[in-house]
Each structure stands twice: as C-alpha cells, then as structure tokens.
Amino acid sequence: MADVTDKRLLRGARTRKTVLERAVDIASLDGLEGVSFGRLATDTGHSKAGIQTLFKTKEALQLAVVDFAREMFIDNVVRPARSAPRGVARLRALLDEWVVYASTPLFAGGCFRAANLAEFDGKPGPVHDALFRDQREWLEVIAGELRHAVDSGEIADLDIDLAVFQIDAVLCAANTALRLGDDSAVSKVRRIVEGLLAAPR
Amino acid sequence: MADVTDKRLLRGARTRKTVLERAVDIASLDGLEGVSFGRLATDTGHSKAGIQTLFKTKEALQLAVVDFAREMFIDNVVRPARSAPRGVARLRALLDEWVVYASTPLFAGGCFRAANLAEFDGKPGPVHDALFRDQREWLEVIAGELRHAVDSGEIADLDIDLAVFQIDAVLCAANTALRLGDDSAVSKVRRIVEGLLAAPR
Numbered sequence: 361m362a363d364v365t366d367k368r369l370l371r372g373a374r375t376r377k378t379v380l381e382r383a384v385d386i387a388s389l390d391g392l393e394g395v396s397f398g399r400l401a402t403d404t405g406h407s408k409a410g411i412q413t414l415f416k417t418k419e420a421l422q423l424a425v426v427d428f429a430r431e432m433f434i435d436n437v438v439r440p441a442r443s444a445p446r447g448v449a450r451l452r453a454l455l456d457e458w459v460v461y462a463s464t465p466l467f468a469g470g471c472f473r474a475a476n477l478a479e480f481d482g483k484p485g486p487v488h489d490a491l492f493r494d495q496r497e498w499l500e501v502i503a504g505e506l507r508h509a510v511d512s513g514e515i516a517d518l519d520i521d522l523a524v525f526q527i528d529a530v531l532c533a534a535n536t537a538l539r540l541g542d543d544s545a546v547s548k549v550r551r552i553v554e555g556l557l558a559a560p561r
Numbered sequence: 562m563a564d565v566t567d568k569r570l571l572r573g574a575r576t577r578k579t580v581l582e583r584a585v586d587i588a589s590l591d592g593l594e595g596v597s598f599g600r601l602a603t604d605t606g607h608s609k610a611g612i613q614t615l616f617k618t619k620e621a622l623q624l625a626v627v628d629f630a631r632e633m634f635i636d637n638v639v640r641p642a643r644s645a646p647r648g649v650a651r652l653r654a655l656l657d658e659w660v661v662y663a664s665t666p667l668f669a670g671g672c673f674r675a676a677n678l679a680e681f682d683g684k685p686g687p688v689h690d691a692l693f694r695d696q697r698e699w700l701e702v703i704a705g706e707l708r709h710a711v712d713s714g715e716i717a718d719l720d721i722d723l724a725v726f727q728i729d730a731v732l733c734a735a736n737t738a739l740r741l742g743d744d745s746a747v748s749k750v751r752r753i754v755e756g757l758l759a760a761p762r
Binding site (some may be wrong): 380387472477481482492519521522525526528529530532533534536537539540544545548551552 | 653677727730731737738745
C-alpha cells in the first residue's frame with residue numbers, strides 16, 4: 361500500500377512540475393490570466409481533471425505559478441551571484457546573471473515579473489500580493505548590496521531608494537527592448553548602473 | 562438626400578468617438594486584446610453590427626484605438642508643453658504634463674502605451690508597428706529637447722540615446738508605481754531627470 365501511495369505522490373509531483381513549467385511560459389507570454397486548466401491540459405497532454413485535482417482553483421494555480429517562477433529566478437539569478445563578494449562585486453554579478461536571464465529567457469516571453477506586475481496592478485487579491493512580495497524581495501536584494509557598498513566605503517553615499525527605483529526601471533525597460541531584439545539596452549543598463557557606483561571622494 | 566447622408570455621417574462620427582473612448586479605456590486596463598466588438602457593444606449600448614460596420618475588422622479597430630490614444634496623448638502632453646521655450650524648459654513642461662497625464666489618467670488603466678507595448682512586443686503586425694511608431698515618436702520628442710538643450714549650451718553634453726532610454730524607463734516605472742498608489746515615484750522621476758540636466762562646466 362505504502363508503495364502505491366509513494367508512486368502516486370511521485371507521479372503527482374512530476375505532473376505538477378510539467379504543468380508549472382508550461383504555466384510559467386504561458387504567463388510570461390500572455391500573463392497569468394492566460395493560464396487555465398483547459399489550456400494546460402491541451403499543452404501538456406495531462407487530463408484537465410487531473411490538473412484540477414492537483415491545484416484545486418485557478419487562484420491556487422496562479423499562486424503556484426508565481427512561486428515556481430520566483431524559485432527559478434532565485435536559482436538562476438540570485439543564488440549564482442552569491443559567489444561574488446558582497447557590495448559592488450555582487451551587484452555586478454546580479455546584473456550579469458539578470459542579463460543572461462533576460463537575454464536567453466528561462467520563460468518563453470522573457471521576464472516573468474515584468475509581464476505580470478502590470479497586469480495585476482489594478483487587481484487586488486492574493487495573486488497581486490504574491491507578485492508584489494516577490495518584486496519587493498528582488499528590490500531588497502539590490503538595495504542590500506548598494507547599502508553594503510556604501511557602508512563599507514566602496515562607493516560614495518547615495519539615495520538607496522532612488523538608485524533602486526532607477527535600476528529596477530532600466531532593467532524593466534531593457535527586458536522590453538530585448539524582447540524587440542534591441543541588444544543595445546544591455547550596455548545602456550551597465551552604463552547607467554556603473555554611473556550610480558561612483559567612488560567615494 | 563445630401564442632408565440624410567450628412568446626418569448619417571455625423572451619427573457615424575459620434576458613434577465612432579464614443580466607441581473609441583471606451584476602447585481606449587479597455588485597452589489601458591486589459592490591453593488591446595481585451596477590445597472586442599461584443600464588449601464594446603455591451604459597454605456603449607451601440608449595436609455590435611453597427612460597430613462592425615464602422616471598423617470592419619478587429620485589427621482595424623485596434624489600429625483606430627492606437628491612433629485615438631496617440632492623439633489624446635499629443636493633445637494632453639505634447640501640445641500644452643509647446644508653450645514653454647525649447648530645451649530644458651520644454652523638457653520640464655513635458656514632464657509636468659506627463660505627470661498629470663499619468664496621475665489623473667485620461668484612460669482608466671493609466672498610461673496606454675505602457676499597458677500595450679509589453680503585450681505586443683512578441684506579436685509582429687500592423688498594430689505592433691503602430692504602437693512602436695508612436696513610442697519612437699514620443700522618444701524623439703524627448704531627444705529633440707535634450708539635443709536643443711545641449712546645442713544651445715544650456716546643459717553639459719550627454720549621451721542623448723542613453724538619457725532618453727533612462728527617462729523612458731523611469732516614466733514607465735513611475736506609471737506602474739502610480740497605479741499602485743505610490744506617489745513618491747513622481748519626485749523620483751523629477752530628481753533623476755534633473756540629475757541628467759547638469760549645467761555645462
């Protein structure tokens with residue numbers, strides 16, 4: 361009996377992963393509203409009833425997609441950069457990993473966050489909250505490295521909030537530019553960020 | 562006969578305007594893909610057949626919506642700023658008008674352009690081209706004033722392309738922040754733009 365249950369759980373976990381990978385692709389292309397049980401069944405070959413059993417409601421499915429995308433972002437951008445020393449070096453590493461992430465996207469439609477924040481900005485609820493919690497978390501990573509660079513005297517004092525707003529804005533613009541095949545955005549982002557990292561006088 | 566035709570044309574023009582105003586609202590909230598003959602008929606009370614007669618195809622309707630939004634933007638942002646002298650003063654005026662435009666939106670969902678560029682970045686075709694032509698036109702307005710400010714010695718020489726990329730990026734980010742009720746984005750935009758307008762040495 362235990363063996364049958366184990367196999368069933370394993371099969372459920374595999375289905376879950378296949379479905380979520382496809383759902384994240386759909387959401388980065390068409391937004392989370394484009395993610396439905398029916399479309400996922402058609403795209404993955406799993407039964408609609410089986411997918412519904414795993415995720416219950418559309419909202420629960422959307423929340424699982426946000427969480428899955430968040431983990432992929434951490435695994436592919438935030439974690440690799442941790443091998444660089446804190447401060448300016450890690451900020452540059454985060455930028456490098458982000459450029460790879462946005463240029464050869466994990467997700468068919470490019471940056472998952474950029475594709476969905478705008479869609480949910482006027483729709484309060486748990487999915488909105490999860491998306492914005494994820495966004496704040498990412499901005500806090502950038503802020504943390506900037507703060508470290510200032511505190512350790514690596515760079516001149518600067519308005520962290522303003523710098524984070526600016527970095528987030530140019531990354532978001534670069535994501536759009538990259539989708540359009542405009543690679544010059546990458547060097548623009550680097551120049552703008554380097555401009556913020558002035559040596560202390 | 563001429564009179565009957567005139568009245569019919571006038572009625573057609575009025576219907577067209579009502580439908581386009583509603584369509585621009587829908588597109589700024591849900592994107593141009595959310596604009597359909599059926600929804601416009603329900604929302605405006607005009608018959609679906611009548612609206613279809615005016616616009617023919619969904620693509621023609623979407624193109625008319627882009628054009629209508631573009632004219633509203635010119636009327637409300639670009640034209641009022643023309644009373645300011647060229648260069649830094651007009652750039653600041655454009656920014657002020659843009660802030661009014663984005664804060665108390667003409668369109669229910671905020672900046673029409675920001676809502677739709679991302680949606681169409683992966684969808685080649687006439688609507689994509691119209692959206693990006695409109696975007697380029699707006700960036701060229703900003704570039705023109707920066708160039709004038711540099712050429713007339715008002716501000717220090719700067720990389721116009723890079724500055725325009727940066728201004729566009731922070732305006733787009735401010736639009737998202739304003740939708741979320743974060744008014745601090747407006748002063749951030751002003752500080753970042755003022756930072757680009759350094760006096761020549």
